[in-house]
Amino acid sequence: MPDSSRPIRTAAVIPAAGRGVRLGPGAPKALRALGGTPMLVHAVRAMAASRAVSLVVVVAPPDGAPEVRSLLDEHPLGGRTELVVVPGGETRQDSVRRGLAVLPDDTDVVLVHDAARPLVPVDTVDAVIAAVRAGAPAVVPALPLADTVKQVEPRSPGEPEPVTGTPERALLRAVQTPQGFDRETLLKAHETVAVEGEGATDDAGLVERLGAPVVVVPGHEEAFKVTRPLDLVLAEAVLARRRATDGYV
Numbered sequence: 290m291p292d293s294s295r296p297i298r299t300a301a302v303i304p305a306a307g308r309g310v311r312l313g314p315g316a317p318k319a320l321r322a323l324g325g326t327p328m329l330v331h332a333v334r335a336m337a338a339s340r341a342v343s344l345v346v347v348v349a350p351p352d353g354a355p356e357v358r359s360l361l362d363e364h365p366l367g368g369r370t371e372l373v374v375v376p377g378g379e380t381r382q383d384s385v386r387r388g389l390a391v392l393p394d395d396t397d398v399v400l401v402h403d404a405a406r407p408l409v410p411v412d413t414v415d416a417v418i419a420a421v422r423a424g425a426p427a428v429v430p431a432l433p434l435a436d437t438v439k440q441v442e443p444r445s446p447g448e449p450e451p452v453t454g455t456p457e458r459a460l461l462r463a464v465q466t467p468q469g470f471d472r473e474t475l476l477k478a479h480e481t482v483a484v485e486g487e488g489a490t491d492d493a494g495l496v497e498r499l500g501a502p503v504v505v506v507p508g509h510e511e512a513f514k515v516t517r518p519l520d521l522v523l524a525e526a527v528l529a530r531r532r533a534t535d536g537y538v
């Protein structure tokens with residue numbers, strides 16, 4: 290039972306251990322610069338911007354934890370947010386699990402946020418936290434799709450692929466992060482749900498397999514994931530606009 294005499298403690302886990310293969314050759318994606326500052330630093334600040342978040346756990350590339358620690362020390366948060374760095378694993382799911390493993394026992398609400406979504410607005414972060422605090426065990430920010438989606442029989446790259454179906458677009462949502470969870474629920478999902486191969490790309494998906502309810506709240510266009518080179522162009526443009534209009538650093 291949660292102890293109602295102490296404040297709810299919210300922590301954010303930021304998986305940042307990926308290589309960023311789709312972005313092309315270079316440093317690990319989270320360490321690449323956006324407006325002169327590493328993407329990871331923007332992502333950490335985006336979580337710390339929420340007054341509710343008292344701890345941020347960064348999951349660094351497996352052999353890069355000391356480097357990430359000193360990088361973050363060079364960009365201090367300036368608030369009271371505690372920062373912990375742990376080494377990541379082979380898959381995103383592995384990396385998230387390693388981050389969850391160091392959360393203090395008194396953590397109630399956990400956010401899991403991709404380092405690759407450096408520009409998520411604090412209002413989106415707060416809306417996710419609020420929905421978890423209101424009783425949803427798993428909360429996902431998401432947006433309606435612009436493109437129609439086809440299901441196919443995958444073939445080798447470049448080969449025509451037979452279409453097997455067209456889900457109704459109005460029923461689909463593209464999910465973002467931070468995803469928010471009741472900590473017990475997320476730990477149980479990571480401990481009990483086994484996923485083959487590449488692992489889960491989405492923590493809420495694990496909770497769904499557990500059979501627990503997952504809800505969607507409105508996401509934000511600026512919470513897009515930097516995945517391919519064109520996304521970097523868009524991120525630089527969003528950042529430049531923010532710096533020009535609201536003094537964002």
Ligand code: CTP
Pocket residue numbers: 303304305306307308309310311312318319348377378379380381382384385402403404405406514515516
């Ligand atoms: N991630 C991680 N550990 C891994 C793989 C991914 O912590 N072993 C993190 C990434 O650093 C990123 C987030 O999970 O912040 C979302 O993954 P994605 O956008 O796929 O990033 P990468 O795996 O780095 O990119 P790619 O798939 O193009 O290599």
Ligand code: MG
Pocket residue numbers: 307
């Ligand atoms: Mg990946």
